[in-house]
Amino acid sequence: MKKVYCAKDPLMIGHLRNVLLTFGIQCVTKNHDLGSAAGELPPIDCWPELWVVEDEKSTRAKAILKKTLAPLASVKKPWLCRGCGENIEGQFSECWKCGRDRSGKTPGRVLRLVPSAARNR
Numbered sequence: 001m002k003k004v005y006c007a008k009d010p011l012m013i014g015h016l017r018n019v020l021l022t023f024g025i026q027c028v029t030k031n032h033d034l035g036s037a038a039g040e041l042p043p044i045d046c047w048p049e050l051w052v053v054e055d056e057k058s059t060r061a062k063a064i065l066k067k068t069l070a071p072l073a074s075v076k077k078p079w080l081c082r083g084c085g086e087n088i089e090g091q092f093s094e095c096w097k098c099g100r101d102r103s104g105k106t107p108g109r110v111l112r113l114v115p116s117a118a119r120n121r
């Protein structure tokens, strides 16, 4: 057996398992139920894992996973805030500085992490 993927989200692992199964690749999940038992943020070694039963299919499985995850990966790209020009890391959906979201909409709530006096210096 070969491990092909691990993720914090058990739902994601379950989804990817289904994807591989539709391609005729037998796979099993590990740690699938430990996540919730370990609390809100399980340590990385408790993350749910996806294992391919037949080693020789792991390369194909990885290729399929890569294709399946590609649209998600592009969402995680860093983006430039249209409100203040700050470079925001991909995992954030809104600007930490001015609170605008990725599409540049006016913030519903403003995050004032930087005092305005410090910003004008």
Ligand SMILES: [Zn+2]
Pocket: 081, 082, 083, 084, 085, 086, 095, 096, 097, 098, 099, 100
């Ligand atoms: Zn901003």
